[in-house]
Amino acid sequence: MSRTLNDIPLPDSKGYFGEYGGSYIPEVLQKVMDEITEAYLQIKQDKSFQEELQSLYRHYVGRPSALFHARNLSKKIGGAQIYLKREDLNHTGAHKINHCLGEALLAKRMGKEILIAETGAGQHGVALATAAALVGLECHIYMGEVDIAKEHPNVTRMKILGAKVIPVTRGTRTLKDAVDAAFEAYLEDPIRQIYAIGSVVGPHPFPMMVRDFQQIVGTEARQQFLEMTGRLPDNLVACVGGGSNAIGIFTAFLNDESVSIYGVEPSGRGLTGGDHAATLSLGKPGIMHGFRSYMLQDENGMPLPVYSVASGLDYPGVGPQHSLLKDLNRVNYVTAGDKDTIDAFFELSRVEGIIPALESCHAVAYAMELAATLSAEDTILVNLSGRGDKDLDFVMENYGKDYGCE
Structure with missing residues (x-):
């Protein structure tokens, strides 16, 4: 390593990992992201939140x-x-349940009504639909038509769990297009909804937040x-x-x-x-x-x-x-x-x-x-x-x- 990782805050206060990360989004959405960041930093220090999450990891997930x-x-x-x-x-x-539970509990504490997300293989969609059912939130999952046909068993699981699976028909009809569609839907109503991103991608704080739940x-x-x-x-x-x-x-x-x-x-x-x-x-x-x-x-x-x-x-x-x-x-x-x-x-x-x-x-x-x-x-x-x-x-x-x- 050219530098030790202990010398680098990951991420910094603006959400950057070195020159990567950050938040390149419309101003109206940035205000919502700042609220999510503030809420997440609070629950990181909240003993009751952490105890609830750890209990679910042990008794619900099987960790x-x-x-x-x-x-x-x-x-x-x-x-x-x-x-x-x-x-x-x-x-x-899969591992997806680790961060989906964290995101669902955070959304519930923030007073959100709908969890919205993309999925490719369907594992994130199933995990988020599961978490939504557990905490009592509505769940909308965007999935490319190609992946819907390819991963039919997970589509069935999402529907049984009560999620609304929304086919994405444009572009390559796969994961990237599902992300595009989910972001657009989120922009229409960022107050009632929270975009529970399915990986360590997206604007700050999601790369940090998903990493923390997955570590x-x-x-x-x-x-x-x-x-x-x-x-x-x-x-x-x-x-x-x-x-x-x-x-x-x-x-x-x-x-x-x-x-x-x-x-x-x-x-x-x-x-x-x-x-x-x-x-x-x-x-x-x-x-x-x-x-x-x-x-x-x-x-x-x-x-x-x-x-x-x-x-x-x-x-x-x-x-x-x-x-x-x-x-x-x-x-x-x-x-x-x-x-x-x-x-x-x-x-x-x-x-x-x-x-x-x-x-x-x-x-x-x-x-x-x-x-x-x-x-x-x-x-x-x-x-x-x-x-x-x-x-x-x-x-x-x-x-x-x-x-x-x-």
Whole structure:
């Protein structure tokens, strides 16, 4: 690292992580964001709020989530020992519930009536619909038509939970367009609604707030790994789209220079053809959705179309803290393609009996590749951010025959 992270406030009072982040939004909305920031900073110090949230994490979500030594997978690959932080075991099946509960409780305390959000893979939508049902708020979820067809099981869950799922029919009809539509709807009524952003993106305070709610993943994992092995992991791996699951587990290890950290982006069908979402690998700084960060953009600074086999990673931007971590060389941002991701999906399912989300499979795929280059004394901790129930129909229809599922 060129600088130690202890020397850098993350974020500063204006919401910047170095030169990234901030708040690039209309003045009328900025006043609302300032109110959210003030309310959030208050509840961070509010003992009753924190006790309520921790109680829900334990008794409702099922935290702490397990740490699992994937012995069968490690043995089959050879090389390093692979461990999994089992966020897939959380209620609703992913890490998203961690910040959705926090955002829903905050909205309730602020007197909001409606939770509004975007979703790609549907995990954030399901988690927010769940949290809304629990605290008694209305919930509107914007989702691209492509993702609605691809992630049908999660769409059904959202509707059963009482959420209104609003199809987005413009553009690529995927996550970026869902974010656009949700922001526009929020601007129409920012008083009754609160936009519960689904990742560490958007204007301040959301990159900070979502990170803070998600850092329980890394706090638990660090303690669990020390208890299980007597030392810290040598390597830490998580998938990166917007980057919430990754920053959640990375945060606890950022100052441990002995731990090599890898954020895995989707290279999709290949980095040269444009069918990817490798923002940190190939993007450059720009402004989108109210914040400054690395983004995939054309010569006019407009977001490029992106692609990933995993709907939750199908986004042309990334959280601002990830951009800073790239510039500081603290995190190695790498890629995994569709084929390796699907291979990892079936490998983990058949060797360990764990069906992972396609988003998480990017991290598993890279961990498998990395493990083969290391010794049996080395360790790799993977954040298994979600389970694959939502992906079953899509995987079977498109890849089942290739993997003997007939």
